[in-house]
Amino acid sequence: MSEERSLNFLEEIVEEDLAAGKNNGHVLTRFPPEPNGYLHIGHAKSICLNFGLAQRYGGQTNLRFDDTNPSKEETEYVDSIKADVKWLGFEWANELYASDYFDKLYEFAVALIKKGLAYVDDSTAEEIASQKGTPTEAGTPNQYRSRSIEENLQLFADMKAGKYPDGAKVLRAKIDLASPNMLMRDPLMYRIKHTHHHRTGDKWCIYPMYDFAHGESDAIEEITHSVCTLEFVSHRDLYNWFIEKLEIFPSKQYEFARLNLNYTVMSKRKLLQLVEEKFVDGWDDPRMPTISGLRRRGYTPGSIREFCERIGVAKRENMIDVGLLEFCIREDLNKTAWRRMAVLDPIKMVITNYPGGQTETLFSENNPEVEGGEGGRDIPFSNELWIERDDFMEEPPKKFFRLGVGLMVRLKSAYIVKCDSFVKDADGNVTEIHCTYIPESKSQNDTSGIHVKGTIHWVSVSHAITAEVRLYDRLFKVEDPSNEDGDFKEYINPDSLQVLTQAYIEPDMATAIPGKGYQFMRKGYFTLDKNSTADKLVFNRTVTLKDSWKAPQPPKGGA
């Protein structure tokens, strides 16, 4: 499978480690989300990376929830994260929580105090911040920094025992207030938070900070390669410092560039705003870049894995075109989606030489990409059909391979028809198209000798079923909403959702299968929405088909 693909820098590191005999040849990675939101496509990159790296080298991956800040974390998020990782197709070796290690972490902190490497500080947050200095000026020590080990031990025990209110004291590592790395200027290890934790309940009122939990958790689990994103580069010094002073398993941290996708936002904070302020229908709104949103939209796990593979891994900031994501889902669905006919913007076609009231049944295969077509279904045909409004033009331009008076097209899986005339209402809108069909041109049995350039889709008026179809477009009008002036929400695309309440679909779709991708021929890929019921079918458009047809004159003046 891996062919001659060249290695990314993380794979190179692992191979070097393996060649050097490190960790007895073991590879153990971890995916460490904080359960404070839903996973998005950026997490998918990290998941594919961590699980993929382990898989490739015969190792395993832990799923570890980084739940050290109880005020932001909820079980709802834990559940959704587990569901999303599974859906993507990965199996973790162990389901773990940083909160599993609170006792151990407390012991680690005590050990550091005993070594004179940590102290309790009574300063306020503001005082601590100002005492840290600036990037160009060293920080200044306060009187708490020189507390005795015994006093620190007692104070820390009292913190744990709940003797102090939130914010009264913190535990800090005693490192270097003049370090050029701001994170090394006596970083906080523990803060007081009298807050209920989603797993440990009210057992604790002090909670470790990220920097004092992450590397330690890695070490406890004996993670060999701890992969994270670039913004943690400056944390690596601290990560290593704690491991060294604690003399625990030497996990190593490596950083890669996070995924940025254009026309969307990726930060949990912003996604949360979109949900809370009702700009979208929830975390799984099909316009959201969340895993659950993509799933509801009709993306498959394989297409997302393929996308993550194609975007590559490096240390350079990047902005990936959503077009690549769309390419991946089209490539997948083209091979698997069953073809169906649906008319989204209907106009009536009357076949004047076909007997009214007569119905015949035509057969059409499910999937032309697969040998044998994966079976097929019967489609009823009659003298009145719905066709797509834009498949007819009053004054067709030169290379318009559809309908206009005098033009011929094939009706997919049926007959060739010739347009004779059309009917307009009082306002000048075309309301009906009149055609004659060529009986000898029936699909599979065409003896007419006529060849036409265009084939269009259709559904029989008296047999069609009605459905709601939701068309989605990019959520934002600009490539990088976070980087524009003002609030990112000002750049939301007002037309990101278009609801068609009266689309006509071939009757076979009454039994559409939830979770399956369908191609509405010539219109795109669609899937049943979770709001769909037997009485009211609702389809989401996953993505359009690639469309290389360009009208000679652009329909609307773009910028």
Place this chain on the structure above:
RNA sequence: UGCCUGAUAGUAUAAUGGUAGUACGACGGUUUUUGGUACCGUUUGUCUAGGUUCGAAUCCUGGUCGGGCAACCA
């Protein structure tokens, strides 16, 4: 302003001192009962100025530009 980090076609990503390649996109063509798919072709690139070397995208020096760091968030 200090420290850390990065810079290869439009976008990503290879080339590990020895022919700058691949994918997506764009453009053109062939096939087609989907203006889809498939297939074929074209297009565009090493941030900059020096240096080392027979030879530099790669090594060295300076500059330029991008990203990150001064949360009791992760």
